[in-house]
Amino acid sequence: MNKPDKIKWTKKHLLGIEELSPEEIQIILEYTERFKEVLKRPIPKVPALRGKTIVNLFSEPSTRTRASFELAEKRLSADSLSIAASSSSFVKGESLIDTVKNIEAMRMDMIVIRHASAGAAYLVAKHVKASVINAGDGMHEHPTQALLDIFTIKEKLGKIKGLNVSIVGDIAHSRVARSNIWALKKMGANVTVCGPKTLIPRQIEEMGITVTCDLKTALKNADVVNVLRIQLERQERGLFPSIREYVKHFGITKETLNKFAKKEILIMHPGPINRGIELSQDAADSKYSVILEQVTNGVAVRMAVLFLLNSSK
């Protein structure tokens, strides 16, 4: 027998990468390939989740993630609806638990939630019978983003193990960074984080990664650079002196890449990009940039996750 006919997927929720085993991540990556093939068919839709109802509860702004989840749900033939915080009872002061309990009373099978507070998805999972997917909780985790990032890396470079991946930008406030570090470490990559000292959490090296405040060090030997969005509101709080100062030291441009990095370094960004700040125009649109492919892969990754959680025992 070359491969077993059955798998045992037991996870009911996807709350963070931290709790996934490398084998589970591997299954998600394999299934993502299957769903990527579905998306290339003349009719890019399968009946796998027919009759299931999914709610997307987004209490923070989002274009990419929400559209990606909605599309993944439609491609799997689930019925879904999306609730944005601004137009929901959140603004009337209803608690998160009350909101999800009410949503569940309408017989939802899965809840996709984005929330400004770390741990929100965990809290919801404790209170409902539905499967819960974390679509970003505060500064904690954004598991599907990390999964689509490592899928894209594997697709482009053929592997993850042994690669040098540098994450550059605001590490401290980034759930994308945290989920990526977990995913990359579990899959055997060497991770370096780089940014202004004030934007790097203390003791983060305990996750088994290299920390540097020098962009040259971060780019040297890197196979992949994942550039994070600089949240402009952070600067107002004095975490770095000025945008100009940030761009000078940490901005990724054609020029810095030519000077410090391997020629074929893969450029990634979770979006939305502040063009000309963390990433220059020419670097964002260069031929080694896979930013739009990340977005394409996002739909397939989310289909894989929804499919697996729905079949969990």
Add this chain to the structure above:
Amino acid sequence: MKKFKIKSKALDEAGIKRTLMRISHEILEKIEGKEELAIVGIRTRGAYLAERIAKNIKEIEKKEVPVGALDITMYRDDLTEIAEQPVLHATDIDFDITGKRIILVDDVLFTGRTVRCALVELIDFGRPASIQLAVLVDRGHRELPIRPDFVGKNIPTARSENVEVRIRETDNIEEVVILE
């Protein structure tokens, strides 16, 4: 889960080979529009049998036939009922099926539910001129109005029994056995 033991052997290696060759000849004999012929196997074992039939046809006709493999897991209607999840294998159809005369291949025809899924999935790839069904074994007990066009061997079975087609690619042996 019930433990099965072998009751009898229905086909051995030579038997499987002979049967597949006969099916290949029958397909060529009966199909209208040989130029549009294409073979699609249902994973796992049907896909390997499809490749063998395509190889036979190539030997007979000296012409390449397009072959594809279909994984029906995403189309199954019993995913929430079964105890273990089946592995999602790759579906691989790299030719346009529109206008093709498709021979759908599976190892064992039983309730007909797998074939139903395969038909629904196949049609999502395009509009073939026709789809016909070839199976190595028909063991009866249909639950849907589905019948095979090419049958290797009819094996009457009790519902409680099981028929297993074991082939080199997946099982390291070539035989068809009835289990009870």
